Amino acid sequence: MIKLAFFNSSVSWGGGEKWHMESALHFAALPNYDVFVFGAPDSELKKRLAHYPQITYIDFAVSNRSFLNPIKVNRLKSIFNTLSFDILIINGSADFKIAAYAGHLSGTKRIIYRRGSAIPIKNSAVNRYLFKNCISDVLANSLETKRTINMRFAAMFPLEKIKVIYNPIDTTPFQDKCVGKTKNDHLVIGNLARLAPQKNQAFLIDLSRALSHRKIRHKILVGGTGPLAHELEKYNKQMKTEHDVSFLGFISDLDGFFNQIDVFMLSSKWEGFGYVLAEAALYRKPSIAFDVSSNKELIEHDHTGYLVPYGDINQTIDSILSLSEQEKRDEFGNAGYQLVLKRFDQKVIYKQLEEFLK
Template identity: 40%
Template sequence: MNRNVCFFNSNKAWGGGEKWNHHFSLLLRDQGYNVFVVTNHKSELKDRLENEPGITLHSEPIGNLSFLNPILMGRLKSFFKTNNIQTLITALPSDLKSGGIAAKRAEVNRVIYRRGIAVPVKNSLLNRYIFKNVVDRLIVNSLETKRTVLANNADLIDESKIRQIYNGFDVAEFDKQDFSPLYTPKKDEVVIGNAARLTAQKGQKHLIKTAKLLKEKGLNFKILIAGKGEMEQELKDYAAKLDVNNHVSFLGFIENMKSFHASQDIFCLPSLWEGFGYALVEAMTLEKPVVGFDISSNPEVVADGETGILVPVEDTEKLAAALEKLILDVKLRKKMGAAGRQRVLENFNTPLVLQKLIEVIEE
């Protein structure tokens, strides 16, 4: 059995990929694996794992061109050799280049590249070499991510090396978390939530435009937008321009997402693309119906018409119609919400995902 497993993530900030590495490194440790984690010198992932028993940390000043640094590559090779690393799980393209190549030189049995973003891989000579000679297994977090990886070169990697494993969501842990609603609705007010980075990709402009359409219909609703990002002021200005400030509130960064989701009746994520809509799964776990665009991985997460409603991308009028339907039908909200939680339990619950990851490590 491949008991010495090393996660390799050089990202300094904290995001979905770092959360995944953190969570599954601890889960594998609890399954009896010897877990090692390579991070950057300054890293949120490193800080969060610093005092965890059973986790061996190693840090390097890793960047996109680190694979060209013979001294750094020598240290990585030595680390893998000394600790008898049998499986390496890499996170970023730069990690695959430095960690993956060093691991091959150290004769690590298996190099796994986990791809968590639905963005095409550049069809470069270096990438063709790495995907053919370095990557033993490619884990994609959705079928959409798999499609985009191969968009520029259908033969980039042998199909037999690809494994599709959803991100995973720890329902039991989420259920145990304390929470208290962040917003108290006015009489009969239906609350619509949105949680994402405030960027063009996440489509909050469509949601604000939707607010104008719903207001014109005289519906009693409130939209809560959680998150920070470079478009924050632009979105606030847009809400003011459309005269929907009384219907849209910007909450900023929210630490307790369970409290946020508990504050809403409907969750709306009008992203223009998603690798895996983690926030959708959070909302579904709390039995909230979800609304979004019928793009990328959303149809894999949301059962359209059963756990929520998906509409054509950037069609704000149909987005508004879907929200109106749920605003006016409390029974439908409850029915879709219950079906959403069941879908999470059957498809995305962490124990299922962990078992699939172990199968890839051990196969």
């Protein structure tokens, strides 16, 4: 029996927590794994895992400075010693600092840092020590994430020990789904993301203004909530684009959202893994995104969508116009759907993950 532990102390829910929960459930269903999850006592992850008694959840709250607390480090080391894990998978920088060190002190054979963000790792003495002495492998969710690990310090971690395995996507519900065809007399562009600086939705307002100046009829639908909601609404009015740009708030009905758009536009400054691009492809919608970070791993330029230089409104408009015909949108949308099945389907991904953990 292989004892496998996941360590994720985030209180809120996000992509990393989704990955840890779904991976824990997958391995708990296999006959040769005993699965544990460490997390915050009041986390969303704990609430969701409460329905799955086959997974042992262990409360352990972590802050950014927990690794400096010898009592806390020794308590975690003691738990690790008692349970004798074969594999420990860690999420997030705060978890990384305390759990990797405690795991190393307890003699855990394999300590894996699962990295899901394409942000360069700081070249700090603590990070250099942990990567050199405590981590056995790094698991990255994209080639772009892998590239950023050694960006600030070339010798941070051996490249051959960084494995790229994409986020798994359950494509089954989409395989028999009837995807709606729009019957608009104008192009409807969709965006689905948190309203935050990284997601750069102000670009969509600027894009709408430029489209209107060129007399191109359009609507832009933006789904999501976040800290910039008020600021973006204000900017939308200031630019006099509120007739063409609508902020819809949280979207619970993804079918309804994707079935009313023609093209998906991701305006993000960067993405560790642009999951929403894969979602758009599953709905057979062509996508346009900036040629930054991992977007090229989800969009094949001029085949499933378009990659344009960051912030280039003119090239974005050219890409939108090239998708004005339904036939072209169908061609790109179907190609994107096949790409997701081949590259990101959970059956493919979990097989890779099982091989990696052997």
